[in-house]
Amino acid sequence: MTDTTDAAPALGRDTADAAPARGTAPSAPGAPAPRQRDAWLDNVRFVLLAFVVMDHFMWPLLSGSRTMHVLFYWIHLFHMPAFVMVTGFFSRSLVVNDSRARGLVTRVLVPYLIFQTLYQLGDPLLRHGQMVRWAPLWPAWLMWFLAAMIVWRLMTPYLLRIRWILPISILVSLGTGAIAGVSHLMSMDRVLSFLPFFVLGLVIRREHLEVLRRLPARVAAVAVLVAAWPVSAVAADKLGVHWMFWDRSYASMHTTTVKGIAIRSILMVLAFATSAAVLALTPPAHSWMSALGRGSLYGYLLHGFIAWGFKWTAVHAWFNSPPRYALFLAGCVALTAALCSPWTQRVLRPVIEPRTDWLLRRRDAEVAVRA
Known part of the structure; x- marks a missing residue:
């Protein structure tokens, strides 16, 4: 793993890719050059996002195909748990690196507010011609993940100071299901339920992830999936x-607390195992996926609008046989690639990652030096 990717969001450009902040001094002569990016983590981002896109486009096809229905559950075993774990891994250095902590505002909070508005207001306006009250703290559809990311990253400095935080987070997740009425405010229901995966990302070490790149781990990964x-x-x-x-x-979900804890425990074990398997089988070398993985924020935020059209129109009815299902899955991968492409990033960066220098104040230390 490399230092340049540690604080990067699981979705979006890395801090290393971003332009230096205004007023930032250039590197001193003789200073060590920044380390190379880890192509494997970029590839992981693209692979996981492709599964997310499949998931969101698959809904209209579930009732017509047993295979697609099972595939939907298979994808859900790992795609969001793995995404949350990778997000946790990228969040660790936020507590010690101010410039990367600022990315929480510029590459998570601001895109969240923009696209929360579009997703929450767009659906009722386009389909029914009616406006609804803007509710920024109640995430609309896929915006739950960015809302949860904000909360997790604000929690990170405190999570890292708690002993035995991983087993504690598992108990929190299991206990959350036993509490009726956990609020959807800022995705708190999923923040707590997915907490073990975020914490695992926080505490896991590079050498543990390196094990997944070895041949025995890859063979085991095939068996697991x-x-x-x-x-x-x-x-x-x-x-x-x-x-x-x-x-x-x-x-x-009409079950007892004891049975519910047992089911969630099994799902959690499966999620850990299948998430590790997907990471193990993701190609580690630099490839066409690497550059696309850096634009995963774009693919995540944009694909929902196209999924709306796929669901609202009769296009999905054409996918009604195994060959067409295969074409559907290939189309999801192609769409993911198009939405994450460097061209899409260049064109839509002002919308998805607008400049926010005017919003952020300088650190107190910088102000003191200038004073």
């Missing part, structure tokens, strides 16, 4: 989809 398919088939028959979303109480 293959074995997860029949498990997903059982889950598709026995569990409602909200078990896979980690956003409801056990009581709301």
Whole structure:
């Protein structure tokens, strides 16, 4: 792993890619050059985002295909747990690096406010011609992840100071399902339910991730993902989809606390195993995916608008046979690549990552020096 990626958001450009802040002095002569980016982590971002896009486009196809229904559950075993874990890994140095901490505002908070507005107000306005009250603290659809990221990163300095934080976070997640009415305010239901995956990202070490790149780990990863398919088939028959979303109480899913804790515990073990498997099978070398992974924020924020059109129109009805399902999945990957492309980033950067220098004050130390 490399230092330049430690504080980068799981979605969006790395701090290393961003232009230096105004007034920042150039590197001193003889200073060590920044380390190379880790292409593997960029590839992981793209792979996970492609699964997210498949998930959001798959909804209209679920009732017409048993295979697509099981695939939906299979993807949900790992795609968001892995994304949350990678986000935690990238968040660790925020507590010691002020310039990267500022990225919470420029590359998470500001895009959240812009696209929360578009997603919350756009759906009722476009479909029904009616306006609704803007509610920035109640995330609309896929904006839950950015809202949760804000909360997790604000929690990071305190999480890192707590002993045994990983087992504690697991207990928090299991206990959250036992509490009816955990608020969706700033995605607190999922913030707490997915907390173990974020904490694992915070505490895991580079040498642990390096193990996943070795051949035995990759062989085991194939076995894990293959074995997860029949498990997903059982889950598709026995569990409602909200078990896979980690956003409801056990009581709301019509089960007892003891049974609910048991089910979530099993799902958590499966999520840890399948997330590690996907990371192990992601190519480690620099490839066409690497540059696209750096633009994952763009793909995440933009694909929802296209998914709206796919759902609202009759286009999805054409995908009604195995060959067409394969074409559908390939199309999701191609769309992900297009939305994450450097060209898309150049064109839409003013909208997705607008300049916010005017919003951020200088650090107190800088002000004191100038005084």
